[in-house]
Amino acid sequence: MPKWNNWSGKLTARPSEILFVRSEADAEALVRSAAAENRRIRVAGATHSHAPLLVHDDLLVDTRGLSGIVSIDLDTNSAWIAGGSRIHTLGRQLHTAGLALQNQGDIDEQAIAGATATGTHGTGTKLGNLSSAVTGMRIATSEGLVECTPDENAELWRASRLHLGAFGLVTQLRLQLRPAYRLQEVAHGGPLEEALEGLDEQIDTNRHYEFFWSPQEDEVRAKSINETDNPPVYPLAEEGQRCAWNYEVLPNYRPHKHTEMEYSVPAESGPACMREIAHLLKTQFTDVVWPVEYRTLAADDVWLSTAYDQETVTISVHQDVRVDDEPYFRACEEIFLAHAGRPHWGKVHYLDGAALARIHPRWEDWWRVRDEADPHNIFVNDYLKDLRYAS
Template identity: 35%
Template sequence: MADSWRNWAGNQRAGGLTVVCPPDAGGIADAVRAAAAAGRRVTALGSGHSFSGIGRPEDVALRLDRHAGLVDVDDAGLATVRAGTPLHRLNAELAARGWALTNLGDIDRQTVAGALSTGTHGTGARFGGLATQLRALELVTADGEVLRCSPGEHPDVFSAARVGLGALGVLSTVTLQAVPAFALRADEGPARLPDLLERFDEVMTATDHVEFYWFPHTDRCLLKRNTRVPLDELAPLSRARALWDDEVLANAGLAAVVAAGRRVPALVPPLARFSARALGARTWTDAAHRVFVSRRRVRFREMEYAVPRAAAPAVLAELRRVVDAGPHRVAFPVEVRVAAADDVPLSTASGRDTAYVAVHVPARTEPGAYFRAFEAIAGAAGGRPHWGKEHGLDAAALAGRYPRFGEFTALRARLDPAGVFANAHLDRVLGPVGAGVGQA
């Protein structure tokens, strides 16, 4: 078993690890108990799709590949799943039984545990992130206890662990509320950024799931509108059209722009204008998980901030001003999504309707001034960084952005007083265990 680790983007790495592959909750508990007794830190590994150091192991790394798969779906759609299950596998297993998750992000390579722990979300003004679909969970705590949590059993732990950052324990098994399988009618086409900003709320609430991609150095966007429809209305793209649009234009085209920009940065703006003009309209209908998810073959680094939905037009307008006025050469589109408010203490949408703005640079590139500029813009609007993506905030700053931050850190100190599940990143964003940052 390899003793080294790297994430998908390659910007987080670790070596000298003790890797353990427990097959079940009992094995996870044994591994945690042994590590705690030896004074060692434990990190449960996901698929490495976080760009921040949240999942970077430092000592004992738990691989949950063997603890995966759908356990059961009952007649009410309560789906119990082992936490090491990748989302794409869960989607397929649910679909085979006539069920689906009600909302998804646009990547399905994450494990269920990793996606929940970092606050993964999709888009939809009436819909929350993955954590809002959680109905029960099983958490292995620092003393090796297997704690079963739900709104009626250890409700304080359940509330916080829905987005737990890996700081409260190891998720073993979770129960998600699935819905009867459905399809999405996808309508995609070009749009202009000034028009979208002027009518932002109207556009983003016009149908069930709306997002857009703005091409920096232009005023052009790709607008995606997905409407929930019955499964008997399927009309998927032909294989040839899907290959051309998604592999040739989207992935190969972006790869070419990135490669050219590496060699000659001055080419990025004209290539961005060329790419934006190549956008065409298309409409198709397919099973929901096939429409929600996009293939990402060009590797990148990402920063995403959640801002109050009403603040999004001003944030985007200022970001455009900074890009146009500054030295930045931005090859990747800026992604914009929305979500409903929720009641999860460390959810980025906690207590407020939210818009998400995400910026990217190619992997193996230092984001530098571009990310810092965006972070300052989002911060001025009270933005909260996605837990799994790059940002520069620490516990003191984050405590001011989350009204329930102290509630979470106090629970962490109670469940893991020795910091068994801590790493350097968690110590930065939550404070060292027991330090009292943000605690009431």
């Protein structure tokens, strides 16, 4: 049996088989034949999730061959994109057509269907996560290939914009884009309290604002990023000083293996929650050297989104992959939950289905629509099954 591990190496599995798909027709045939044999399927993007979404002992499908832009509509600034497309390749390809993602995360290694599966986001108080930009999906389900948009199979579209790989194999998705744009980064720093005091102004006056706080030095590394008419400067400057196209400035190089917990808390609770996490680090987890990241995220209407119906702040805590992260992460989770937080779907959390049902108003709706799309639970692993039946 092949051995599988996620990006960090912390999660491992022995799927019975790993198969590659290279086209929508290929994906449709693979799902049909696996379903006929009553096999269970999980579909992998770039395996960057810290949650055990892909831990599984049956068929694992690798989608890296399912890549590229399928069609572009310049009237609506939207495009159908193959699900396995890596965000870094996509950025360049969209740019050639004069288009760009509205926003993206801290790295660009993910597959687009993998990133939307978990509500991957960047920073920006007026900018939603990638799932909120999904205006259509084409999914190879055990019942056949289905297309859903706000006008066709609308409930399926509402539920599957953040899909957790639980509806079927996402062969294509349509994204709302915008004309290409350039960005200028500015880095600044200082102690945490100073950053928190000036936070509202920074968040309100910059398209993107975020910071990393290093507990050992009590030092904030903040970045403000705004649109610019200045020409791109190559070679690209170091992080914090780049001036270039959106897809060149927004992603960063993050090679150091780590695990991560992230919660979204209501925007107004962000500073208080951050202060409590900082206090925890200064008083109880004094040996943690990994930084805490603070970002903003616009409210959306994506059913399982951490920003469903509320503007949020996202706070991420990290730990070295060789260290037992659980005591630290559990202590952080207690603070996040006291601030009505919702956990990132691609990162570590310890909640069961009952707790998730309490904090996600559309939890039951999501499962109802998912169950209709995949009535024989072909696309559910033990982790998802536990979440489902504990709720």
